[in-house]
Amino acid sequence: MSSAIADVAARARVSKATASRALSGNGYVAEATRLRVIAAAEEIGYVASSNAASLVTGQTKNIGVVMPFINRWFFGEVLDGIEQALLDRGYDMTLYNLHAGSPDRQRVFDFFLARKRFDGIILIGVEPTEAERQALTRLAIPLVGIGFPTDGIPTLAMDDRGAARRATEHLISLGHHRIVHIGGDGADESPFSVAALRGAGYREAMAAAGLESESRIETTVMSLPGGYDAGANILSSAHRRPTAVFASCDEIAIGAMIAARRLGLRVPGDLSVIGIDGHEYAEMFSLTTIEQRPRQQGSDAATALLDAVAGNPAQAAVVDVPARLIVRTSTAPLAPTRAVPGVAERAPAEEQTA
Amino acid sequence: MSSAIADVAARARVSKATASRALSGNGYVAEATRLRVIAAAEEIGYVASSNAASLVTGQTKNIGVVMPFINRWFFGEVLDGIEQALLDRGYDMTLYNLHAGSPDRQRVFDFFLARKRFDGIILIGVEPTEAERQALTRLAIPLVGIGFPTDGIPTLAMDDRGAARRATEHLISLGHHRIVHIGGDGADESPFSVAALRGAGYREAMAAAGLESESRIETTVMSLPGGYDAGANILSSAHRRPTAVFASCDEIAIGAMIAARRLGLRVPGDLSVIGIDGHEYAEMFSLTTIEQRPRQQGSDAATALLDAVAGNPAQAAVVDVPARLIVRTSTAPLAPTRAVPGVAERAPAEEQTA
DNA sequence: CTGAAAGCGCTTACAG
DNA sequence: CTGAAAGCGCTTACAG
Known part of the structure; x- marks a missing residue:
């Protein structure tokens, strides 16, 4: 069923060598011949077998x-x-x-x-x-x-470390001190992992501002639910609740924002949040972030x-x-602390199968 | 640099044919020979070229x-x-x-x-x-x-049509009448598209319950922001605001839920939402959905x-x-309408580059 | 400008 | 159980 170059050659009344040259464009072929070969190939829907071609050219494409x-x-x-x-x-x-x-x-x-x-x-x-x-x-x-x-x-x-530094500095420049970093897990696997580098950038910026005693890193899965869980964990107790979060990626940041809102915290009124990535959802959540273009x-x-x-x-x-830093409305200058009304956490999901 | 089966054969002091048989496991090879060939292959890190093998076996793997x-x-x-x-x-x-x-x-x-x-x-x-x-x-x-x-x-x-019917029936069984369907765009491209089939299932269920006059389909991009925009659009006016939304997929459903909350509507108190998919975020948003396992x-x-x-x-x-239908807390029986406090929509994103 | 021949790196009947 | 030979479908020097 599947046709080979011999079929094309026969149809165009040339040798396989000429057919190959005409089709590939390598080597001299008379214009008329070339057209005839191409027409023959099209008639039978011929396309060269890449395995065979690879074997001789050494290129696999x-x-x-x-x-x-x-x-x-x-x-x-x-x-x-x-x-x-x-x-x-x-x-x-x-x-x-x-x-x-x-x-x-x-x-x-x-x-x-x-x-x-x-x-x-x-x-x-x-x-x-x-x-x-x-x-x-x-x-x-x-x-x-x-x-x-x-x-x-x-x-x-x-520059993961630099980006993390800039994100943290953005929060510091807005007057925040109690800034928690929610990082991706995997920082322990390698000092060159994204998670480790961003954590290091955060620590550098905090230290440079004299805030090392405020440094706090929570790690979680790099996903919306991961950020939600970490956010809920960090924010649920009023004791020393951070006023700002630097999330290692936008998914975590958005998850944390959602957790904050469910806890009755306003973003950015009660909590500023910045991420990294420029995720497609960032605009919808009005998330301040450091954008890269994957x-x-x-x-x-x-x-x-x-x-x-x-x-x-x-x-x-x-x-x-x-x-580049994209400032949206999830970050704002530190505001005087307000009492947060005790809004309940989300109800546990009641699952039932029908 | 890259080794060929001839190298393995030479190293193991056999023919290429025997080397091939030993490595592939096809055909008889003395155990001692087989081991020798395999050892030789491992020593030089030999793996057969799949292009060459494909050419003769006809299998590309x-x-x-x-x-x-x-x-x-x-x-x-x-x-x-x-x-x-x-x-x-x-x-x-x-x-x-x-x-x-x-x-x-x-x-x-x-x-x-x-x-x-x-x-x-x-x-x-x-x-x-x-x-x-x-x-x-x-x-x-x-x-x-x-x-x-x-x-x-x-x-x-x-069964897209059946799933849409079930999702709609779930809302109807909870007492909802004013049920809007937010569908994916693309329904017009083909009557067999997912969007078209789910829309059809919705209409069937509405009709079967005598609610065809309430039928309303909005279409949007099948994404969280798409659902957010469509949701904001549908819900922003109090006039004939739906009490339930059946979204064509969970991303749309979640986007619509977020839009609802930003408008001050409670889910499920003021609005029930059901989706289709069983998205990884569904549990976090406590979304009722029809789960499939892609x-x-x-x-x-x-x-x-x-x-x-x-x-x-x-x-x-x-x-x-x-x-299968997974009932979580984004859907609930129709409640008496309450006045929704006029909460502002999300502020326009102020972007600025640093 | 074109064709006959060799060869890419394998696998597989076919003998032995 | 093993090897020599053919051949998978191409492309590319090499002659002419």
Whole structure:
């Protein structure tokens, strides 16, 4: 059923070699011949088998992408940006999701990535172990990272520490002292994790303002419910309740805002909240945040990788991606404390199946 | 650098044929030989080139996935489920995102999917045109769909119409009459779209209860901000304000709940809200919903596809996936109307860049 | 400008 | 149980 180049050649009355040249555009072919071959190919819906072509050209036109989550906003945006950029250049994208703590992780590096399917690989938010880094290097193909600088892998990353510092300074400049940082879990896994770097930036800013004694970091899952739980936890007792929260990402920030409101706290009247990301929901919640553009990062990473595949490797080991403070109405100058009416927490969900 | 099977064979002092048999497990190999070959392969980190193997076996060990969004919860979950199931079986997943209205769409069907890279293809939430359906059929490989039944493509789908009916009936059974449906846009594109089917189910339930004169459908983007905007729109005027909302998906439902609260309406006191999906945020918002399990659907679709690749095609044209009503506290019996204090809408976001 | 031939790296009948 | 040979579907020097 599926047609081969021999069919096209027969139909156009040329050799396979000429058919190949006409279709690929490589090498001389008389215009008339070229047109005839192309017409023949179209008639039978011929498209070259990429496996066969890869074998001889050594180019797979396929990029591998490795990330720890698919269904988080940041990663989805990055993925979208990569896919679009690759598609524009005729490349496929093969996706590996490294579930935390899954034994599949080793198979991805030692088997899936090793079967010579890719012209290059993009790692997103993944810190390879030394063994993994060696496995990657052995592949002898270009690599690009996003968000987790690693030796020998050119990486695009936000200045996480600097962004955290700026976010904290924004709160300090509004007069806040009692500023809690809700960070993502994972800070303990690696000192270069996003969570760790943002925590460090927070501590730096607090220390620089003479507020180290006020420093307090809560960690939680990097999601809306994670932020909600952490927020409820931090805010439910009136004792030393913070007047401001710096959340490690916008999902946490929004979750914390919702928790605050359920507790009868006004944002920003009783609590200022700032996040990081520029999440698609940030505007709806009028969230002050430090915006980065993950979709653009994905697109840039794909472009850099394809350049490297074409023989123009990236110059810089780490490229700082732009980040800008967007001030909305979730942050405001510190106001005199007011008594918060005792609004009940949310009722426990009564689940029942029908 | 990258090693070939000839290197393994030389190292183990056997022929390439024997090396291949030892590594693949196909055909007889003396145990001692097998061990020697495997050891040799491990020493040099050899993994067979899948392009070369595909060429002779005809199996690519690669599945193509086509979907219209990456960064929406439902699609992310499905993708996660597919990826995991494929990985378990040694398969790769190549992802195509069909951006609405993008000219890339035709290229995906006519070029990317046609280059003989896949053993099978999964379509998620995509209704192929007749030309696309033919292009797919010409590939002569197994196909599986999720969520958009199409001639000749076995599909997993929720009974969207039935689910919408049940959701609406739930509100009616609580005494609500003035029930607005906030649907996804896209109902006009196809009568088989999720949006159209859920709208139809709503209308059926309303009609069956003698409430067709109360029927009202607003459409919006299937996202939290989309639901927020639609909710604000519907609820801001006290004139004939609905007492209940059936949202086409949980994101819309949650957005509408947030809009309601900002307008000073209590949920469920002043407004009951029900959604569809079982979104990861549903519990946090205590949202009543009809739950489906997209991750499971992805996993099931991948399994069905791989079965078909192995020669056991699916029996049924359409498989109904389970859906169950989860009653939480966002829905309650109709209460006597109360005057809603005039709470201001959210302040316009004042953006400013630093 | 075109064709015959070699070869990419595998796997698989076919002999032995 | 093992090896020599053919062949998967392409592309690319190499002649002409």
